Amino acid sequence: MMKLGKWMASSLRTKLIAMFVLLTILPLIGVGVISYQKSYTTVSEHSIASTQVTTDQLQRDIDILFQDTKKFLEIGKNNSVLHFLLTQSETYEDAKDILKMFQVYRETYKFSDSIINISIVNMYGKGISEKKGVFQAESIMMKNPHFLSLLNNPDETLIIPPVSSSIYDRLDQTEVKGHQLISLAAVIEQRVTHEVIGFIMIDLDASVVESFLNHTKIGETGYLYVTDDKGHPIFLPQHVTDPKMYATIPVMQQQKGSFIDRSTSPERFIVFSTSQLTGWKIIGDAPLKEVMRDANEIKYLILISVGFSILCTIALYYFITSQVIRPIQYLKHKMRQAASGNLEAKVKNNRSEDEISDLGSSFNSMLEQIRMLLAHSIREQEEIKKAELRTLQAQINPHFLYNTLDSIVWMAEAKKSEQVIDLVKALSHFFRITLSKGKDWIMLKDEIEHVRNYLTIQKMRYSDILDFELYIDEAIFTYRILKLTLQPIVENALYHGIKNKRRKGLITITGGFSPEGHILLEVIDNGIGMTPEQVLHLRSILEQDVQADSGFGIKNVHKRIRLYYGEPYGVAIESEYGHGTQITITIPKEGIEDEKSVSGR
Template identity: 25%
Template structure:
């Protein structure tokens, strides 16, 4: 005990303890804090990356559901079905002929949408059941009619009713899982029901959308609002009900669309997104062990390094403490010897250590390296941002192509064949200018031509007249601007201004010199917007409207202007409800 007190009170002991406290404890604290911060940053980064993945899955599922809706609408608008579904037959031969005719038509529709992999059924008021007329479609009437369709559909007679995943209604597909859309068929005049149309899509169509994104221990599944499993990466759980803590319930209470939770003593990162226009949710569960796999390896290595560092710190503490304390101890002994014997020993002069100079040199090297690393990171982020904007600029929304081609098909049906060629020419010219990567900048004249092609296609699609008025100085037409810069503004004017008004509208484009650059103003006579709606438009990335051509939003237009030409250029919106909207762009003169 006396030796311990002597050690604590000695200069050597105090220097040793102080050095240990000032070196090892901060190192441990910084290490722990760094790991915690790294884990949170990693959670957020993984969440952002996987949220983008879920949004892509959401888009693909929306396309599939749109196709199902289109098929249901085809049958819903087919007035010829009423006579077959209400007719009472006394002649079995006549019944078989009519049934073959209806089922052949159903088969033709199935061939038109063969990629969808669906089964369709018509349940007539006369008690007959029709299905796609080919060899493997043998319907099980007991299973099909086990649903009280009329009572089920009368709750929402004018809308499609969706059923969660269940077994197929076909006899030879009892083990196949399907999800179903059903619609009550009614007459236009009397609004009386004359039958039910049932369309079952194989659940494998949903699974195929996300199966390529699966990895070890990761789960992706789709739920309805009652927590029934529509589709699941674990194929044995398809059609069952979610067990345990419902993921949507606890996630909906948070502002973020992800949360770390514990299931069966294992931590998971759970993310979700809501399917567009459906009460379905796409949920992804990722084990935290999978996310932290690399960081756990790093922890082990750092732990071993820390142990070595602590050992070295102890050795260094002993050495440094002895370096400072031994000269004082020797001096004390010399003084004691002088006092006792009067004998003054010669003191050797030791040249001072140059550790401070070495530390300053290494600090300068570290700062220089840190600045170089930061500059490289900024440069890499800038290049990444440029690549993202370029990819965004060049993307074409497939739903826009689908609507345009569908409009061309409708022109054939309504025998307006004289409009087909100009519509196709407008689409080809628009795609040619957009997909061409040889020139990132195009003239204002070319951008106007692209807008004219786009407006023409929109008029064909909606059957509404949109008047374009150009008031642009002829000297400006030869100047350059980034392609797809004005077209997104026209899109927003149509979708947010003209279409909600329900009336034929007009869009005016003004262009003039402004200071040392150009000012372009686009004005529509639509419904206008409030400040809150303007803020929502400016924050919209452009991905919410499936019928958009490019998917580029107003915010991206503003960012592209600032990124290409500087922060002094950009976009401004002014609007009042009922008085239209004005969008002003400022950009430099580029030859």
Template identity: 25%
Template sequence: MKFLLKAINRFNDMKIRKKLMLIYIIVVLIPILVVGFYLTEGMRSMVIEKSIDEACTNNDRIQYRLNEIIKIANDVSDRMYFDEKLNKIVTTQYTSAADVVKVYNEYPIFDEFLRYYKEIASIRFYVENHTMLDNSQFTKVTEDTRKSYWYTRALANDGRIEWMYKTDEITGTDYLSLIRLVKDINRNRIGVLVININEDRLRALIKDEPFESIIAINEGKVVMSQNNKLRGTSIDFLSLEELKSRKEHYIVEKNYNGEESSIIMNSFSPEKASANCFQIVMIMPIANVTSKTTQISIRGISIMLVNLVLSIILITIFSKWFSERIILLRKEMHKVVTGEFNIEESIEGKDEIGELYEDLNKMMQSIKQLIHEVYEEKIQKEQLKNRQREAQFKMLASQINPHFLYNTLETIRMKAFVKGDHETAKIVKMLGKIMRRNLEVGDKPISLDSEVELVKNYLEIQRMRFGEKINYTINVDCDISNYFILPLLLQPIVENAFVHGLENKQGSGNIDLNIRAEKDNFIITVKDDGLGISPEKLEYLNKCLEDFTIGGKKSIGISNVNQRIKLYYGEEYGIKIRSRINEGTEVILILPKSKEVQGYAQSIDS
């Protein structure tokens, strides 16, 4: 314990540069050497395991594709087994060769199977009917045929399928063959069917495999191999009993052709031929698999040694540079302690030392600017209030449109002249509401209900003026009672839709006002199907919404409304405009839900 405390104290007394060198040796240098040799051996084992896994996967793929070929042959044999026409051809006693040839020409099933299934090389049907003629498909059974092993096995199996590796009597070629006795409906023998599998299709199963691959049958007789010399021979290292007892791959380590190899084997019994056993074998030489790993390991160790030498040089340079920066930081902090605030603006690097020095510099700047911040904040508040007063002035100046009042009064006169007093009273009442609102509007929020009522009165007056030319709808999809907004936010938007969108449009037009709630906001949409806005003017309007200074002193419409919204509610709220020429315009207002009735000017002052 005393030794440990002594070592800690001694370490604490060391200069930072020496500490870094010692830590590097203990934490980096020694572990890298140990881990390097450990990883080299681990990588070798991992490569071998990965190669075995890949071989197992390929083994399964070969088995699956071989099974597909076997299923095709099984299907063909079943179809021929139950073919009544084939039964009749084979059992008929013919009186002339012409009759036989005619029957052959009228039975194209063999050729069709060969044409449709490229997996099949040939089909032979061995018959006892000696009135038939031999050809590439029908063959009369001879004494040699009766004595052959495959023929006797077919008779013994009594209609069951069996797979063999045999020589075709006609071509002399060795094939993997399906052999089956065919009977009629009365269970009488009519012949033996032999379906030979195309060896090119079998070769295609294994030709692209990275390891030597073998397909064997029954007692290990090689049906197909990448090494053609093995075809027809028996594999002596197969343990069939061991293979049959395992559901997964059987992997053994053996010496094959003088090389240490991992042999991956798998066996399966094909469908409808449980007496047969197919084996798929892959031979993976260990030396070939690990050759690249060994080369990489040698190169890796060499690179590691070079890197260690370079790292020692670099850590020496770095520790010197690091120590100098620490010394510089200590000197500058000492200046601050003595009351000198004029320190160097920055230090090299943006690491923790650089960030610490930057924080020190910012702290000095904060102290200097502490007094100025109070005055700057007051100045900003005054500027905000001035902009607000200017917006309010523009709003009040634009509330009464003489042209609108003139046309409204003229409409009242015409209506009073043509129609009765009820309609005149109605339009005068609505006009009175609008004029009273414009004259009494202040700086406090008003209920959203009353703002919608104002818009409705305005639209109803315009409809009385223009008749069926103007149609409107007001849809409120949420509860707006007890909610408040700034005054005269909606009416200028609706007026713009009418004046700029519908007034000069040929035919009738529509204005739709929709209000819906979305989380904590109201989404208010004013849409018309009028003349629309050209892309150039729409771009200019959007710029005015983003920058209040572009519109100038005359900007009292949508830009004015957008400015008031942002000043009062915040930058995340405001107006969006969408429009297409001759299709219409859509103006979207995003406002927060608010139930507080507080002074507009008072909120700015606070």
């Protein structure tokens, strides 16, 4: 989580991406999901309802068929029919009237063409039908289970599923060839006593129901079929031979409904309705994906629309970032170059007048101002450095002059005129080099001669305690050095080393090259030396810009060298109490060819 927070805080583009996702993509996805769910649910419900309507319509068509067919049962109430059934003798006129009545009913009702045969029979087997005319049935007729059922329930109308022949034909042993039949049967009662005196039977061609099934589809490959109230198939479409039976408790007990069968692959959608007249179940069976095709198309359309919108939004985002983020990144890159010291890292103007272009122009102006201020600051620092160098020299020269004049005064008081003359001559040569026509840098050869004059002057004063030796590699004579570099160190060795020893002392000066190629000058005395604490204190004075009660000359020399040359050049101290001190001066090699650069500093 912390890494994610750092990543988001590291870049403006990252923040814009986060805002883009939160403010654009997520709402777009949310709208898409809500639209998908709402549309999918609505279309799914519509598809299911449409399938249920198709099933219900087939159920109503079957019921209308039987309702119209049942109107033919009213023939049994006609006087000619009653007289025909109650009279055992020949009733030619009644039979003729009955056959004409059959024809009238056929011409009146819609589905009469679907009726194959109409038959009437009394309790003794005397009957009449369209196919056979007047006939005599066998006595076994009364044992037919359908007639027995009607005798027990005279108010009912039996609708018997397709068989190879009608009820009457089965009793009469006469077949109706080439037809699957649906038989409707009802009792005929005597008007006054309501005694059952016979039966009327109507045979329907089952193909009319089959045509309903064949012309009704669910989806592309779905179909409808009809079962009895026990779930046994009665009618199947032509292309279906082995349908899966759904004689389940919900289907058998409920009047209508639907469910999804997930036990098959692919999943199937089952819808059912119940005929009010027959009790038969009209069952629809179709692949679920076909029923939900419109819903799935809506789903894919929404997904494609949301995806396309997201792509368009991303393209718009990249267009915006190319116009906003890239110039900012370019400006950021130039700022980093400027921060690393490249003050020439200007921003190119793209000729636009927006805020980013104005920011780039302000950045260029800032760099120009920085360059001007930096150049001015460099000039000021150079002047300050020159002033500091002259101030340090001014501090060194009077220090030595006061000591030398004290020596001359002392010798004059002692009437040592020749020594005074020699001392004044040495002092004259000393100051001739010290002044050096105002130059701050002199040849190393002159600096060594300057120290030699200084030691000669001091030896005249301290002849009983001072001696000195010089071991200088003449190869360093042609290089330059800040004047008055050695003299303060030698003076310090005399006053703080040799004099405190109270006996004869020796100052040794060496000069040469270090292994790194620098110039090394060493001032070694065998004076009193310093304790470790004093050495540490003196080193801290050299490294820190603080006032010091002692080591003023060494501090000034070290500061002058650092001001001009910088690190790692300067003064190093080694000392051991009771044995002496060694001061090492390290400077770079600057020869005659560097005179122009030296004088310019």
